[in-house]
Amino acid sequence: MTDKEEDTFCKKMRKATREIHAISDALVNAKLAFVGFLDDSVWADGLLVFYEIFRYLEGAMIRLKNTKIGLLRLTELQRTEAFEQDLEYYLGKGWMKNYSPRDSVIKYLMRLREIEDTEPTLLMAYIYHLYMGLLSGGIILRRKRQLMQKISLFKEVTSSGNNITDFGNHSIFELKQDLRETMNKIAETLDEDTKNKLIEESKIVYALNNEIIRSVRGAGTVIFKKIFYFISALILILIVFLVFFK
Numbered sequence: 001m002t003d004k005e006e007d008t009f010c011k012k013m014r015k016a017t018r019e020i021h022a023i024s025d026a027l028v029n030a031k032l033a034f035v036g037f038l039d040d041s042v043w044a045d046g047l048l049v050f051y052e053i054f055r056y057l058e059g060a061m062i063r064l065k066n067t068k069i070g071l072l073r074l075t076e077l078q079r080t081e082a083f084e085q086d087l088e089y090y091l092g093k094g095w096m097k098n099y100s101p102r103d104s105v106i107k108y109l110m111r112l113r114e115i116e117d118t119e120p121t122l123l124m125a126y127i128y129h130l131y132m133g134l135l136s137g138g139i140i141l142r143r144k145r146q147l148m149q150k151i152s153l154f155k156e157v158t159s160s161g162n163n164i165t166d167f168g169n170h171s172i173f174e175l176k177q178d179l180r181e182t183m184n185k186i187a188e189t190l191d192e193d194t195k196n197k198l199i200e201e202s203k204i205v206y207a208l209n210n211e212i213i214r215s216v217r218g219a220g221t222v223i224f225k226k227i228f229y230f231i232s233a234l235i236l237i238l239i240v241f242l243v244f245f246k
Contacts, residue, residue: 009187
């Protein structure tokens with residue numbers, strides 16, 4: 001492997017965000033990877049907190065289509081409609097009527113608007129990390145969730161509600177490669193100061209992601225219920241054992 005391959009801009013971003021990225025992974029696993037598999041309402045709330053972020057970024061890529069940011073707008077990656085389809089599946093057709101973004105999402109959106117108004121190039125950090133996260137962790141979560149549905153006695157196996165991670169016949173590997181190569185090519189045209197700012201903004205991306213993931217509702221209640229049911233089942237088994245085998 002050459003030095004150039006080792007030092008691509010995307011690899012520099014990944015290295016710089018390694019620690020806070022690990023925190024994000026832990027939060028996703030705690031909020032969605034376990035609880036979300038067992039309860040659709042928690043999974044839906046996880047979709048809801050990211051919906052506004054992806055919608056904003058996709059709107060920004062259209063507004064800034066004549067800039068370098070427009071180069072990151074890969075048609076097959078656009079997810080706004082997919083989010084809305086999934087949220088309609090989980091929350092019902094009228095879900096948008098009484099919907100308003102929570103504080104953590106508003107804070108995130110304010111940051112995005114501030115950047116677009118003052119230094120829009122930095123939006124590329126958000127676009128790259130969120131879509132790469134969807135193509136990596138999002139796909140893994142989908143597969144794990146489908147596996148849990150198959151082995152669960154109480155959940156019906158269904159392919160519905162998975163539109164945001166459905167990229168049709170497109171290869172996930174190739175989509176990630178295209179996104180990575182596009183970002184690296186753009187970085188080659190940027191000065192060092194801008195690249196350093198993008199790397200620093202990447203850390204803020206994960207910090208804001210962590211805030212909205214923490215705001216996902218219902219996870220604690222679901223865990224409590226599962227523990228309660230588990231303990232109740234153990235007590236019932238113990239009672240049966242004592243009655244019939246004393």
